[in-house]
Amino acid sequence: MEVLIMAILAIGLYVFAKVILKEPILPWKEKNTQLTGISLKRKKGKKHVAVTAGEEEPDPFREMFKDIKEINSHMVRFNNNKFVMIAEVEPVNYFLLSQDEQEGIDITFETWLAQINYPVQFYLQNRYIDLSEPIEMMRDTMKSQEDLNLNALEYGQTLIEDLTKWQAVTPRYETRRYLVFYTTINPSEIKADDQEELEEKVLDKAFQELYRRLNTAKNALRKADIDVQMLTNEGIGEVLYYAFNRRKAVKNKFKDTNLQEQLALYVTADQNLERIEMVKEMIERESNRESKEAEKEQAS
Template identity: 60%
Template structure:
């Protein structure tokens, strides 16, 4: 009888041990894999294991298939929806006194009660980039002829410490934005031709959205928050940081313009005939897009 008790206790301990290490109770049983399916290499096998093929990501352009252009400090969609973006420089709310916080709350609530249109808040985390301040410090040190040796060594050590601080651990800063949008119906605008219609569409959208910008700037200024309108380049830069957050530290957006990577066509030495031909093709494609958009709007 004692032998059976010992065997039962040993069997229970064995089952408990195999369950705890997540192994099958019997060694000859196949282990179940409930984890995520690994990536499948093109060869199909790696160290005797087979992997499922990973789907190719969607083309980047398909993410913005409904965006027509970024111009006139606005994002324009194919359905004549216009979006304007404002950058907000926030105040240090929690370092203020109770009365100061109360004044900020009143100003912010007053602005919210005044608006009757769509406003969205957008927060963007970016890596802290000290390259520009460091370059300014180096330039000042080199151009200052009256700088003594000890001051120069101190500045040099400060620059090195800043570089080490930035490389040691990724640090972030939060950018705050406001976005507002509106859709304009072409039937509400009277125009003699397509060119006049286009001009009136853009003017009407910019006038209304800029009025909203002025309202936000005046109201939030009383709350000690500065509001600035993002230009077309500023909107493009914000989108660039959104999709290239880590890469944007080394491949800066401003360098893209300096290296002419934003040009519509090649800016190397070309003949005048070739340049005119490229410009004409760009204009023709733009007109074709506008024609398609106009036909879709009329059909709807």
């Protein structure tokens, strides 16, 4: 009787474990074939039908910015004439301030929120703390100082080695804070003689409206010692770079892309202004020639 009870308990535990592990209860049955990421072929008469169970992971940049048009005039422009301006905020150390100073900051922030009638987004971004520049400055300082004694030189070299190892073994991250302002411009409300003038007026109107909102935040938060600075085209590109390359940015730094001319339309050596203007004229003539040929083909 005891053996029977023990056998029943063992069977119950076995079934319970298989259910938890999502495995087949009967050991001679195979598991369901996992099709994720595997392309199978099966015969159907004389035809081969490809069965793809897994789907490709979507590109996050295309999914989030599939309707983006350009980054121009320190703004992100979308296809529906929506414009976005980003400002970086330098915060204060709130918790080291006194009670009266904290209340003053709260009142300033609440006053700014109460006087605006348009949406503002807050964006926080964690970035890897890069110590390469301070380390390089320390190394250059040591090389330039000729009156350093041996002990100071050894201490500096040891400090540089320790900082380099510490950064590689224990990466640290800092939080960057941004304010995002956006507006949509309706081109039908703007009077212009041609398309080029309309384009300029749309950009000008969007910039004036967003810059006014940014200045309102800057002037209001200045009373709380909170600095607000508009991001340029390069600054916006840097924010996007760190947003979509958080791990790669540890080694592939954004500043290196600029130094290596990866942000330039044409990678060339230093040229004088006359040669640059000549190349621009040649490009413009070539573009006009191609457009005329395209018009002739359409006419024929």
